[in-house]
Amino acid sequence: MPLCIVCNNKSTKQIFNCCKVRLHTKCVSSYLDKFSMRKCPTCNKKTKYYKTRFNDKENIFVQKVKCFLGKLNNISMSDTDARKLIIVDMFEYISKNTYFFSKNENIKQVVKKKLTEFYIVDEWAEANTIYHRLFKRYIKV
Numbered sequence: 001m002p003l004c005i006v007c008n009n010k011s012t013k014q015i016f017n018c019c020k021v022r023l024h025t026k027c028v029s030s031y032l033d034k035f036s037m038r039k040c041p042t043c044n045k046k047t048k049y050y051k052t053r054f055n056d057k058e059n060i061f062v063q064k065v066k067c068f069l070g071k072l073n074n075i076s077m078s079d080t081d082a083r084k085l086i087i088v089d090m091f092e093y094i095s096k097n098t099y100f101f102s103k104n105e106n107i108k109q110v111v112k113k114k115l116t117e118f119y120i121v122d123e124w125a126e127a128n129t130i131y132h133r134l135f136k137r138y139i140k141v
Contacts, residue, residue: 057100058100058103058104061097061100061101061104062100062104062107064093065090065093065094065101065107065111068086068089068090068093069090069110069111069114071086072086072087072114087115090111094111
């Protein structure tokens with residue numbers, strides 16, 4: 001049986017059909033981050049099918065949003081440009097994954113609380129109508 005390419009243990013689930021790369025379910029998220037989701041590391045081809053469990057995709061979404069929120073926590077309040085860039089990236093990511101965002105109420109509440117803490121609605125989102133609309137649409141202020 002082939003080894004899992006992330007942890008080098010015997011694999012139980014085949015994720016990619018290209019070159020028969022095998023991964024454990026717990027190793028999927030680290031593999032996806034490392035190889036940008038659809039490329040096989042052995043032949044560098046894009047795979048035709050992407051097979052993973054729905055919960056894995058949802059967990060990856062939650063981890064990514066928590067990563068954005070963690071970056072916001074680490075930036076000082078005076079560094080508004082850096083905060084704006086992170087918020088723009090987070091909105092772009094949320095707009096690409098609206099299904100998972102609308103389904104997960106806990107993440108909605110955390111994002112809404114964090115963005116209102118940074119006064120994004122008053123200071124910045126009003127001036128940038130695209131992101132203000134995104135804020136209103138996905139956060140429902």
